[in-house]
Amino acid sequence: MRVARSIGTRDVVVVDAPDPVAGPGEVVCRVLACGVCGSDISDAWVEPKLPVVLGHELTGEVVAVGAGVVGLDEGDRVVIHHHAPCGECRRCRRGHETLCESFRTMNIDPGGFAEHVRIPAELVGELLLLDGLDAERGTFVEPLGCVLRAFERCGLRAGDSLLVVGAGTSGLLAVAAAHARGVEAVWVREPRTDRLERALALGAERHGNELVDVVFLATGAPAALADGFAAVAPGGVLCLYAPPGPGRALDLDGLSLYRREVDVVASYSAGPRDMLAAFELLASGAVDPLPFVTHRLPLHDTGRALELVRSGEAVKALVLP
Incomplete structure (x- = not known):
């Protein structure tokens, strides 16, 4: 072969x-x-x-x-x-x-x-x-399963608000899956116009200065980390979905993190249950x-x-x- x-x-x-x-x-x-x-x-x-x-x-x-x-x-x-x-x-x-x-x-x-x-x-x-x-x-199925596992790690649920930073494949899947799961408001940040338009076409809104329950970082860019952290509402979650570069420290204001009780979580890959959940969303047509x-x-x-x-x-x- x-x-x-x-x-x-x-x-x-x-x-x-x-x-x-x-x-x-x-x-x-x-x-x-x-x-x-x-x-x-x-x-x-x-x-x-x-x-x-x-x-x-x-x-x-x-x-x-x-x-x-x-x-x-x-x-x-x-x-x-x-x-x-x-x-x-x-x-x-x-x-x-x-x-x-x-x-x-x-x-x-x-x-x-x-x-x-x-x-x-x-x-x-x-x-x-x-x-x-x-x-x-x-x-x-596998990349969507990875997104769904990240949602579980963040505790994202219907009625929450979500900011997706980065509208590549993972970011677009996150927008689509969030809507399929009843997330109340989905915002997006993306510097490339063509990718931003794709996310908006999926029902996301262009992010301004709104505070959100969960920030989903679909890029490891340092600027994205700063923007995402600033957008987390008190008691919210910052999800590191895309890894930062090797050896790169996370530049977060520790006092702000403490006062706002921000949870920082990372999510890697997808387990069997995530794969099944992703398969069901795709098979139903809820995510295309x-x-x-x-x-x-x-x-x-x-x-x-x-x-x-x-x-x-x-x-x-x-x-x-």
Whole structure:
């Protein structure tokens, strides 16, 4: 099979690799579509893994089923999750499934920017049958699941007010999901006119100086952190959804944080329940992310897909092997 392997943070080669084989409890899927995530263009995230086949927002068609697998057949079309928690460790028991050591180490083989992937036995139970949801919308289950987990971490609920800072894919998903969950008022801050207009078209309002219950930082820019922190109402929450750069300190006024009782939370990835919740929102049509897709490229153009997202030209790019 062919894979798009990153051998540098900006150097991708498409090469032949052995066809994966389904061992006991495993399945092999033909990749239908795979989205480019912000982590795929993060030097700090990618560099320690090199060389690597990236891609984790994917859907596939089952082409081989290993011994002992039940409930799946060749031809089934599925959403593929790349991590699975153990469910038993202290972190899992405290609700931090995405910090579980098993979660961090378990992954698909070799990655979504490939013609085929092997799903380890531990991940087979995480597969979600598309059941009418198309393959491209299915690639948004994982990123939407990440957003929903962040909402849970923030305690965001119907009737609250939300400010989304940054209107890339994650910010747009946050706007759409907040409306779907009955959030009373959704504001947005975004310097790029085209992206701002997308958020406004989803029903967000341009932010002025309103104080809000929750600020969702979908960018790690220092200016965004300052703006977001200033907009948190007393008793509110500042959510670090996009990480700041490596080694960068959070420049927050400690006295202001104390006096306003602002909670600062971070949210990483999505657990099984988040994936299911995201799937249900997408399957119901309550959130439709397909308008966010600005570029679709074949596997041999994976490097270009990454560059389109890195430059900001693409809102969402999909690789279609």
